[in-house]
Every structure is written in structure tokens, then in C-alpha cells.
Amino acid sequence: MTALPAPRTFPDRHIGVTDPAHVEAMLAELGYDSLDALVDDAVPAAIRKPEPLDLPPGRSEEEILADLRALAAKNVVQTQMIGQGFFDTHTPPVIRRNVLESPAWYTAYTPYQPEISQGRLEALLNFQTMVADLTALEIANASMLDESSAAAEAVLLMRRANRAPASARAVIDANLYPQTIAVIRGRAEALDFEVEVADLSQGVPEGEIFGIVLQQPGDDGSVVDHAATIAAAKERGAMVTVIADLLSLTLIVPPGEQGADVAVGSTQRFGVPLFFGGPHAAYLAVRSGLERALPGRLVGVSKDAAGRAAYRLALQTREQHIRREKATSNICTAQALLAITASMYAVYHGADGLTAIAARAHGHARTIAASLRAADIALAADSFFDTVRASVPGRADEVIAAAAERGINLRRVDADTVSVSTDETTTAAHVSAVVEAFGAPLVAPEARSGDGSGDDFGDAGFGFDAALARSSDFLTHPVFTSVTSETQMLRYLRRLADRDLALDRTMIPLGSCTMKLNSTAEMEAISWPEFAGIHPYAPEHQTAGWRELIADLEGRLVEITGYAGISLQPNSGAQGEYAGLLAIRGYHRSRGDDQRTVCLIPASAHGTNAASAVLAGMRVVVVRNTDTGHIDLADLSAKIDAHRDELAAIMITYPSTYGVYDDDVREVCDRVHEAGGQVYIDGANMNALVGLAQPGRFGGDVSHLNLHKTFAIPHGGGGPGVGPIGVAEHLLPFVPDDPTGAYTVSGGVPVVSTLFGSAGVLPISYAYIAMMGADGLTRATKTALLSANYIASRLTRHFPVLFTGATGLVAHECILDLRALTAKSGVTAEDVAKRLIDFGFHAPTLAFPVAGTLMVEPTESEDLAEIDRFIEAMATIRGEIDAVISGEIAVEDSPLRLAPHTAESLISGEWTRPYSREQGAYPVERLRADKYFPPVGRIDGAYGDRNLICACPAPEAFEN
Template identity: 75%
Template sequence: MLDALGYASLDELVDTAVPAGIRSSAGLDLPPARSEEQILADLRELAGRNVLKTQLIGQGFSGTHTPPVILRNVLESPAWYTAYTPYQPEISQGRLEALLNFQTMVADLTGLPVANASMLDESSAAAEAVLLMRRANRAGADARTVIDANLFPQTIAVIRGRADALGFEVEVADLSTGLPEGAISGIVLQQPGDDGAVQDHSTVIAEAKDRGAMVTVIADLLSLTLIVPPGEQGADIAVGNTQRFGVPLFYGGPHAAYLAVREGLERSLPGRLVGVSKDQQGRPAYRLALQTREQHIRREKATSNICTAQALLAITASMYAVYHGPEGLRGIAERTHAHARALAGALEKAGVELVRHAYFDTIRVRVPGRAAAVVAAAATAGFNLRHVDPDTVSVSFDETTTDEIVTAVAAVFGGTIDSTASSSCAQSQNPITGGVDSATDAQNDGVAGSYAFDPALVRTSAYLTHPIFHSVRSETQMLRYLRRLADRDLALDRTMIPLGSCTMKLNSTAEMAAISWPEFAGIHPYAPADQTAGWRELIRRLEDWLIEITGYDGISLQPNAGSQGEYAGLLAIRRYHLANGHAERDICLIPASAHGTNAASAVLAGLRVVVVKNTPDGHIDMADLEAKIAEHAGDLAAIMITYPSTYGVYDVDVREVCDKVHAAGGQVYIDGANMNALVGLAKPGEFGGDVSHLNLHKTFAIPHGGGGPGVGPVAVAEHLVPYLPGDPVAGGASGTSISASEGGVPVVATLFGSAGVLPISYAYVAMMGADGLTRATESALLSANYVAARLRDHFPVLFTGNRGLVAHECILDLRELTAASGVTAEDVAKRLIDFGFHAPTLAFPVAGTLMVEPTESEDLAEIERFIEAMIAIRAEIDDIVAGIHALEDSPLRNAPHPAAVVVSDDWDRPYTREQGAFPVERLRVDKYFPPVSRIDGAFGDRNLVCACPPPEAFEG
């Protein structure tokens, strides 16, 4: 590879490509690299420091059983966790079907017609719902949002933080007494409430509608098998999380949130939306619908920065619903509710005061002055309760609760469980509740049972009626269904995914091993600190290592996506200026070469975006930068630089850019999305950055999981440390207080965000060590430059740096070829599927181009296979230019070629079946056939269908 580039050594290549002005003078000060066996032993020791108890804290996080067939074949399967976001739908039909199941599940349970393909977590989803109400209602800038005081405190804190950034008013009020006076754009309710109450919200919802306000209900999905859903109550929006559908606690995440809306709001819906379209032969096919809503496309016009969803966890939750079906989910809800009723009865008999008498799974009790003692006694007995305040304790039951647990909890309060009641939970006719465990009986006969809430709130409508939720009832069926879906997709377990900007590199199995260990996965995010010593030590070490790697002084691991990290970093800058009395500083300069989500994040942090031009060779236009700084000298807040730029080049004058912005009183945000081109060579905190976010799901090996989970830590210089994201439950395990308005504000519901996947990055850094991390960066540069050099004669490389070199990615310019042949970048992307490749990044950051990032984890043979495919495609383009094939009849325009098309008796194309299916010889040995041909995206947007189509849609 070096010979092809004309360099004698890797060091010589790196010294030429990376500007000397940003290089670190010393290497990374990290512990020596450890072997796989050593890191697994280390993780075992850390896991052993955590104390695993039965978690009854609740507050939005519940114990659950992940069916082993789903645990092994989704969460722990590289076919699912190494997949990319399904932007290329022809090779993503399996995960798209799974996500469509998720949308259907959510829509059915919430009683609303449109649900998206997951959100990041419940609290940030609630904040997105508030923003959705404000822009859809258009009630006026002075109209405030009113949120019920009976929301979880972490949700209130996150909503307040988002509202504060955007400068609109949020009022917290007891909505059980009615709405406050004044203009209101929307209200937010929760069912069941923070105190466990199941309330009839119909009166306040009707009052809100009469006054022109929209309504969001945060709803527990399991409870909706028993309780009238938000859509039937008149809500416009429902949000919540799906964690208790088979996803471990994970010390707070990652967990897939959901957001569902009424008709008319689908085009304003944040997040990704799976829709049904058709392929060239008219067969139903899935795709992401309405993609122009996404913030990396809309940039500063975006109204959301939810770029990373939680696809892997949404798929897990959807498969949990497929496996259990409506009758199974209802049975779990019945048993959970029966346990709560049994405890409530025992406590009342013992003279313990219940705060609420209408509930689903949570019992809140008053124990004046004894809350701490009761919680301590419960911990000694092996389970955690929620310490609400000195006089109040909550107990939340779930799928994992047993009769023995209920008996033990009652004993802590001095109560006893009636033996008849305690043995009833597994029976079909439940003596405690009078309910039935058969969803079919309840839905068809109207038998709803007797519950501990108003009979008017008992659900009678059907849900999960699609055949997919009734046809998988054995492990054999589930195993084969998961395998069938996985076989339809292309992920890193099959092939290189050469996506620029997204760093799709392989992660070792040893890194993944620990995340499902119960000592890590079974810990509640609000468990007492003395039970989470292992987690906190792992996080402390990882924070120290990331600070060393970036050159900053402080870091927060709270943001659970790169977009959230951007938002948190810019929010820190904004709050820093406000704290220093500079409210006028609200301009964020963003070069045209910046990462796609940057502008959206800036807007949501309360900043105004001004774009800085780039020169024709891809570098920041210094003259335009100076002009923009001069124009906004008094109101400049920051510049947001992606480094190396999204154009794939190192700006040699980045220090000068930083100095100019600092001189004008601004801060420098260096987007760390491309940190894999810097680790071990340069530190953004040393060459001018004040803040950077990192993408642990890129540089630090957390797999993308089909579009999430992600982690976007934000690292800052010393003066910004006070403005890092705050604790969403500042009262600790009690969760009684909301973070203060000064300092940092939380961006998600838990202090450490998606903690459950942090052992992956911890293991990665520990096993690589300083030398390994540096070598990875150097190898990424080598691979990208090798691809650029080999393909330059076939596809021009758009931007380059010193001596024609690129950074870790390169942009192949197809625009002249398109002009000559009509072949588009999309044609090339679809044709690559026939070669068994996921396409490079399409049309971003420059329309008509492909951005390629081979990463350091691909070996030379796989890189050569990609180069061979691209050269073969260039030859097919030349055939079109030469008139051998018309564009519309060419293999490129008709790509990809599924097996059904290749073997069809109706083959009438001017090229051979062999050229269509086996364009190079090696494909005869190992061939991937996509399940569908090219999908008609425009048809899917015009005819929006975003729930599971009936089976007859696939006949013929």
C-alpha cells in the first residue's frame, strides 16, 4: 500500500498528511495494552463490585426478562449489531421489517396512527414532543407549555433545559385541578403518574382542546394493554419508552423511546419513520420515509437533532412483542398489576397509608420519618425501593416480580400477604384482580376484569392484531424468523461498509461480551452509589482516558448520541456566555464543510447559524471567516469546526482559525465525529478547541446497531466544566429534585446516559493501548489514501490536502461522469449491492459524489475487492458513454438484481444475467442477493404507509 502511494514508511505518510502545527509533542499516557483474556478478567472484577439486587425503584425503569432466543440472536448477534442505519433500503429489508413491527406495536398500543422507529430516551422524547406541539400549534411565541407535576422528575428537568435553551416558558402545575390561566400551546401528562396514579385525564384533555392547546401523554406501554390508550383519550402525541419489553436496565440505557402522533402530524414527526413502498417489479418493499425531515439534510432549518435513534433496542422490543403476542403482553401486565394489588392490600391491612388508590404497578406509601429506614431494611433483604422523600417510599413491580418478592416487601413494612392471593398470579382467572389473562377473551367479549383503577379507564379496544404478532409462538419459529430477517441485510459481519463520516469499523467480540452480564445489565440507574462501585470505577477510568486522548479538562458521558453531544457542547458554550453577562453572544459560525447535524444542534441550543464559505480545494475560506467575524464581533458565540473536515482534509490553518475566533470573544467547538483521524496524533484541546464531542459508536468501537445505540460524550476545557450536563435527578437515588437552572442542565434522563454500552469502549481503549490507538489512526489514513490513489484515474478525488493526500476518507466526484453518461451516484450505490457492498455515503457533503471511508479494520483483500468493484462499475459507465448500452437498459440503472429477477423467465435486458448477478468472478463463490430490486422512494412518500401491511400485499 505504501509503495502505491510512494512512501517508504507509515510515519512518512502520516507526517506528510497531518499538519505539523496540530501534532502532539508527546504520545498518549495510557495504561499498557491488555489482552482479551486480561480485559475480560478486569471487567469481571469491576462487575463484581456492583451489588445486584431486585430492582423495585421504578421511575421509568423496570426489570424484564429478555427471551434468550432474542438475547443471543439480536442483542448479541453481529448480524444485527454491526448493521448501519437503513438509508440503503434494498440491503436493509430485515431490520426495516423489524422496525416496522416496532412502529405497528407502538401505534396499536397508544391508539395513535403514526409512530416513528424509536427515539433516544423517554425524557428527551418528551422534550421533542414539547417542541413538536409548539411548532405544530403555532399558538404564538408567548404561549407556554404546561407540564403536569406528576411527571417523572428527570423528564421535567430535561424539558426545562430544552425550553430554557430556546427561550420559551414551561410551567409545572397540578393538572388534576385544571389548567392555569393564560395562553397555552400544549400540555404534557403522564399515565401512570410519577406517584403511580392511574387517572382519568379526559376532563383536562377536553379543556386543553377547547383552549386550542395540544396534548402529549407520556405512557407506559405495558400498562396500555389494560388502560385506555392516549389516542382514545384524545391525545395528539404519545411518548414513552419500550425498555420493559425485554431490554435490560443497562444502568439507565440504551433504551428505545417511542413517539406516536395523530394524523396530520406525520411530516412534523422527529426521528426516523419506516414506510412501505414498492420495487421495480411492484413488490412491497420497506424504506425510510420522508427523509428530507432529517436534520443533516435540513441543517439550520431543522427542528430536531435526533439523528441517532435506538434501532437495536427497538428491534429487541419489537421482537419481544412478536414473541409474546397480545395475549402474552396482557398476561404479563395482569400479573404485574396483581402483585401491586396484593402488596397494597397487605399494606392497608397493616395500617400503612397509600398515597394513591388507583394504580397499575407502583405503590407509593407514607411512612412519616421512616423512609430511609424502610429503604435500608429492604436493601438488606435484597431489593431496592425508591426513596421519594423522608416520609415517602415507592415500590414498583414488573415482569420479574414473584410472589416471594411481594411477600418479602410486605414484611419490610410489617405486612403479610394472604396466601390465597399470593398463589394466584399464574392462573388464567386471577382472584386478586378478577381479570383474565387472555387478550382475545378481553377484546372480543368485553371482559375487562376488576382493576385498581376506574372501570372507565379499562381498555376494551383490540391491539397487535396483525398476523406477525400471532404467528411466532415457539423458539424454533422465533429463531428462524430472526435468521430470515438477518439474511436479507448486509452488515459488517458480511462485508465492508465504506461509509464516509460514519466510521463503520468492526468491533471485537471481546468488547461486546460484558454488556449483557447481569452485574452490569441488571443495575438500576438510580440505585444507591454503594451498589454501583464497579460501574462508577469503569466510567471514571474511561473518562480519564478520553480526557487524555482529547487534551481537555473535563468530560460528560451523559449524551446518548453524537447529536446530543453536539447539543450539550453548544449548550455549555451558550450558558458560559450567559453566566458572564454576554446574552448577546448567540452567533455560531459553521463552515460549509462541517458535519451535517452541526447546524441543527446550534439552533436547538439557542444559537443563530452563519455559514462560512470553503475554498474550491475544500479548506475554510479565511477571507470569508474574517469578514464574518468582523460582522459579528459583538455577538459571536462560537465557531463549530469538523476536524478533519467532512470533505476529508486537514485544514492546515486550524490553529489560526481558533485564534481568530478566540480574539473576537468566541469559543471553538471542534466536532469530534472524525476523531479517528486524530487519536494519538493530535488533541483538539491542545490545538485550540474549547469543547468537542466524541462518537463512541465511531472512533471507539461501539457498533451502530442499525441506527443506534450511540454515545456522544462531550469534553471541555476547564472554564466550561461547570456547564457540562447536570444530574437529571440531583437528589440522587430519591429523584425528588430538579437540577438547578444555573450551571449545566441534563440532556437525557440518567447521569451516564447509555451506560450499558460503555464497557465496549472501555475494553477497546484498554486492549489497544496508546500504541494501538495511534496505529489505528495511522492505518485509517493509509487505507483512505490507498483507495484514493487506486481509484483516482477512474473517479476524480474531489478534495485533497498536502501533496494530494486525504485524511481518513475521500470524496469520489461523479459529476462529470454523470454529465457524460447520465449515471448518477445513486446508480453506482445500487450497483455496488450486486458486488456485495454497502454503498459509500451518497450525495453528502457534496451532491453527485460518494464519500468513502475504509477505516483501519478492513484488510487489504477486502479493500482490493471494493476497488475491483468500483473499477468494474467505471467500465460499465464507459459502455454507456460508448453507446453499448442505453442508460435505462444498463446494469447500473437496473441495479440491484435480486435472485427473483435474475432467474425470471421474463428476462429481456440487453446484458446477460451473468453480468447482472456476477459482474466479477469471485462472486460465484460467495454471493449476496438483495431481497428486492430498486425501491421507488417517491411513491412511498406520496403514499405514506408506516405500519405492517397485510399479508395479502405480498401475494404474487
């Protein structure tokens, strides 16, 4: 009987090159007869893991979804009225399905190639406009990682922008959320400046102060007129940051109108689920004059080659990896997907809709306040927006339990105090149940008194002084007023998505960024209410499913990395670097080695490494690389000898950013350890190690991982990300702690986010690892090496490959060196990047880590046909470069310099270019069947920086 074929497994579907004939053909190109032989030559034997990964066998998609259902069922979904910066919300289904759950949005890369990113850039510009309008400040960036880290970035911004003495301190109000105070203190401790926590309602403390931080509403729910405090701080030469709840600003006078310099906060309650703490897009807005000090990304309006308005990332030289140790922030990722969701929520509701949501939540809070007052229960504040804090001496646990019996979570502040927060999802039934839990009668708010007494203030009928009621307009741009039906919303989202080029259409061959398949099965669970509807500070017994999933994922990552433990708190790779370096710093200090502050960083390292080291209070010393891309051991020894007593750490990216495995990595680690330093191995390129080598076993003391790269969490146009750290046994006491003190995790070291960071996307990596299994994960790594070396071998005939290992092979990526061709022809790497758009490709990584080059990474997800399509495109482009070199065409008139070609440029008017329309549009025949046309031509970046516009322009800006 003929044997039946085996069913296709998840790894078969995830890995692109699975046909044995294709594998054989690729190996033949490289001169190998087996994949294992290639891997043995590529990966140094000294670091190889001798035994296979000890992980359970791979699960099928059906099995893993059943597993996730079982885990989700262990979580208890309550009505969340805890507040503390996290509020329940309704995600409009049209946005959930067509943004959060749409691969057109979640598989996009950071918009560094703006011509193919116009859709998401417009959505992010909407976000900036929304924030600037609501805060009444001139400039807002395109999102931050979370509210607490945004507040910490604001403190650093004030410290840089204010020319106060180095001894000056920051003063933060005691009425900030505890997690925000914890994160700010951690940043300050690492950078060795003072932060004073004070009751700013009693006045600004004496002494040198560079900035103050207020919160509106405060942690206790109070809405306060900050105008006098802001004025007093400015009289003293201090700058002012206000942490502001964005929804409340539809009703309350905004920070910019009270004189604040900076406003920060979360946009989570604009349609983004609770997600057990993240990912959530924060915002940071500044007054005019501070835009060049702004951390993070900034979308601006420029013009393309035809003079049409077009979007791009503005002030790109501020990108922190370019500035390295001179960087002011290590934020290189944002929360683009969540910022887009929040911006579309504002488009969906408009100003009137947002105001109605705010008024409804506020009205429910007023009813709760009136009812508690009627029962003689004292409140922390008479002036509030959505949070009522009640004094119940000795009864807090009783009230919390009574509410829980009614399906509602409240916040236990202490044994005598309970806090209640209303939100968009709050109903009259919830209000009644909360009041019952306090043992109070339900009482309607008092009638408007008109004299400021009682529950209301003045004729506005608010639970805060009428003088604080907002009177200025917001969200007046047509984008927030013209989309009024779901039909319009659906078409707007589709129109924007069609302007972009994401992984759902084409390979994104970005080196060092691992744009791989994010399977639908992996993504499916994140929006289930049992995962998405859990508050980060929900009682521990209600989050058993989350904690079991997290513990399981941590265990699998421990096995993959070879470390003793994992912290999942950092919510980006850059935050992981920072947290890992803080762990090293804490370890040295615990041993009395406070002087160990020097961090060695090879020239080949990731750009954020140097910025992270500076933020962790370390001094960067660069170690040279050899001409072959390896660490210069002689220079390393010299730097170690020069700084032996001060040496804190070395940061190594492995495989290196040059795309090679350093054979002598163990020797590098040994030399640093011998001098008393620690070894930080940047795990950004972990996808070239999984199943083959473990950084925790070949010399690493700490590594961060990029779950949004190696472990399949999608990039989402520039976030969400997760950057957990793996640490050796001796560093376990120094991983980030719980920011609220509710759980004892470690030794109270500085925190970087909520307890589990961007927990909401962890089911993706959990599902990926579980479905791949040990064999699938190892096969993925081997396939990534095969694909990268196949591309390097095929393309080296057209473009030199800059670095290779000792055996002439690359790791998971290769660098194509265009510098000699540029010298001969004038054609730049940027010209090639723009011309690739005409072939329907996102460009490889441009000019990093070496100027004048392109770094290519195919990942394991791409099939041979797509890889060959890319090779065909690059070979065709080389032919066009040769035409310039031979004098057949001038570079300025070539399709390379005039790329990308819009449909309009090809069909409008008389064709005067020295090449045909067909060459411009269809440089290879296969494009005639499936063609992507960019919506704009090449964008003039310098014009955009000279004429900085970072909010939605008037519609006429897009007219000729």
C-alpha cells in the first residue's frame, strides 16, 4: 500500500523554503550537499549547543488555540474600575478588525522609506494633531512606549532644555501615579540627579529646580487648577510638565493653556484594550521651541519631486541610533500600531463623540461621589473627573470584596482607602453596584447650585470648578469631522492601507530587523476579552491564566537563551538594553564597585547600545573593528588595560551588526570577565542563534531579546515591541521590580514599565514557540542562514558583499557594498532603495551599519520564488547602474535617480525622459501582472526639515 503523505505542520507553513528541490538548489549554489554542513561551516564550533533544545514538540494551530482558550478561561474578567492610568474602553469593531487585526497595518515596518508608508504616516500625523489639539501645545510626537516612560523622558527633556546648574533637581508632585514616580526615580538614579517628591499644592520647594511634574487628574482623582503652581515654577526658572488624561481634556482646560511646557500621558483609553498593562501608546507634546529636543519620532509634511505634499519622518537626524553616545534618548521604537488605533478612535468619534464619552464617564463619577457623600463617607477630593477616592477606615478590604462579588474590581489604596474610576464602559448598573458595595444609598448628583457649593460647580454642572472647564475648540481638521459613517471609516482605512507596502504584499528584506511571518494563529488570541480585558493591577487570583502563560514563555526563553531567568518587563528592545545595563550597574554597586562605569562598545554594535549605556549612567568607550568586521582584539586589550578598574561591561551584538559570527567571541568574553566586567550580548540577532547556540552559555551575563523580531510579534509600523532580558544567576536580584510594590519580584531595582510590560502581545510569541517546537525553531535558524548566504552568493556577482566570516559565509544577513559603484556612477544606495519600490519591494536597511551600503535579511519565512524575485530586481538595477557608468544615460536622468515612479508621472503629459515609460513602470516582465504604484514620488526631506509642519495640513495643501 502506498504510504500516505504526512500532514503539513506549522513549521512547514512558517518556513518559506521547504521543498527539498529548492533546498538542494540553494545549497548547490553555495557548494554544499546538506544544510547541516552549511551550518557547521557558518557557525563557530566554539559556541555551538551540542544538544537539541529541550522544548515540548510543536503544537498544531488547532491545538495551540485550544491551549490558549484554556489559559484564557483561567483569567477572571471583571468590570475594571481600578483606574491608576488604565481604563476600559470600547474598541470600535471597524477599527479592531481593520487596524489591530489587519496584516496591512500590523506587518508594516517603521516608515523610514516614506514613499511606501504614506498611509501609516497620515494616521500618525492624525495622532500628533489629536494630541496637540487636546493638550493645546504646538508639537506632539508620533507616540512613546507608555505613560511612565514618557514622563521620565519629559524630565530628561526639561533637564536638557533648561540651562540650570548641574546640581538642580526635578520636583515631582506626590499626587502622580506610583508607577510613574518609580520609573522617573529609576531614570534619575541612573543619571545621578536628584528627584524630590513633594506636595506641590503647598508651593514649589526652595532651591535650584530645573523642572516640575504635575498630574491632571491626580492619583487621588482630584482636578486642580495648576495655573498658579505653573506660574510660580516659571518665575523660579523651572520648566513644567503636566501628565494629562487625554479624555479629560475634552472637558478640562488643557495644560498648554495653563502655561505648561510639556504634556505627556497615555492614549490607551482611546479604543486600545487594557491588555494586562500594554502595549499602549503614550504621547509627548511640547510648546513651540522645544521640537528639536523632542525624543522619539516626529511625522512631518514635506513635498515630493512633483511638488505635491507628502509625509515623512521629520528631523531624521534626531534618530537616536545615529547620535550613539551623544543621544538624548534610547527610544528607537514607539507604539505606532496602538497610536494609529487611538488616532482612528478620534476620527471615528470626532470632538463631539469624545466629549460625550467624557461627560458620560464624568456623570457616573459624580453619581458615585454624591452617593458616598450622602452616606457620610469622606472623599479625598471634591473636584474630580472620573476617579473618586473614598475614606473607609478599616473597611477597604470589605468594600473591595463586596464589589468583587458584584463583578467589579476597585482599587485598594490602603486598608482605609478605596478608589473608584469610571470610564467609557461604565453603566448605571455598575454605578449602583459600586455604591451598594460601599453600603451607601444611590443618590443622584445635586442640582446645579450656581454658587460653587454642593456636588456641582457653577452652571456647567461639572464635578470641578467651572473655571477649569474647557472652552477652546479641538479636532477641527476635516479628517475628524468628515468621517461620520462606518462606510466612510472602512473606506478611509482601506485607502490608507493601500498606500503602504507591508509584509502582506512583499518581502521586506531589512537587515537586522527580521521582518518575518506573523501568523494569524499567533495573532488570534490577543483580542480575546479574557486576555485583552484584564487590568494590570487586577487581583493576582484573577490573572492565573496570564501568569501561567507568562511563566511558560519565560521557561521556554530560558531554555532557548541558556540564562538563569527572564524579565518580560521591558517593552522595547531599547528598554531591554537599558534594563540589562541597570542590572549590571546594580550588581557592581552591590559589591562596592561604584567606580565601574565604563562600557566598551564595538564599532559594529547596534546604534542604541551607546545611548542605552549613557542613560544607565555609564561612559562609552568604543572598541575598533578590523577590516573583516570582527572585534579588534588588540584594541580591546588596550581599552581593557586603560580602564581595568572602571570597567563595567562590554556590549556585543552577536552575530554582529555586520552580519558575521565572530569566531573569538568566547575570548572577548573571557578577557572582559578577567578584568571584572560583565558581558552584555545584544540579542537583536538572536534569530541566527536559536537552537544552535545560547548566549548565556558562551559568555553572556545578560541579553535582551526582541520578541518583535526573533519571536514573531509584528512590528506594526514601528511598535509594539517587547525586549525582555535574560540574565545569569548572579544578576537575578537586579532585574526590574514591580513599579507599584504590590508584588515582590526582586530586590527593588529601577523599573522600566508595568510589571509585565506589553503583556498583551506575549500570546503571539508563546504561540510561535509552542507551534514551532524545538525542531521547527532550529530549522528556522538554519533556513535563515541558507537564504542569507544564497542571496549573498547570487548578488556578489553584482554587488560586493562587505563582510563574511572565516569560512566566507555570512550569518542571517549580508551587507551589499555600493560605495565603489557610487564613486564610478554617482548612483547612491538611496537611489537603489527608491528604485526597488518600482519592483514592489521595501528597501533593505539603508546606510546602516556602514554608510553607502544596503543590509539584506531574507528571514526564514520567504520562499525561493520571492528570494529570486528580489535577486532579479537587484541584478536589473545593477544593469541600470552599468548604463550610467558606460555613459549611456546621465545619472540625474536615469530611472534610478527619478525613482520611484508614480502612476501619474508615467501617464501625465509628454514623456521627455531618456528611458521608456515601460522601463520606469515595468523594469521586469512579471510586474505587468501585479504592480504596486507608490502614491508619491521621491520626497524632499530637507524641505520638510526647513519647513516643519507636524500636524494635519489643510486639504488645499494637497492640491497642485
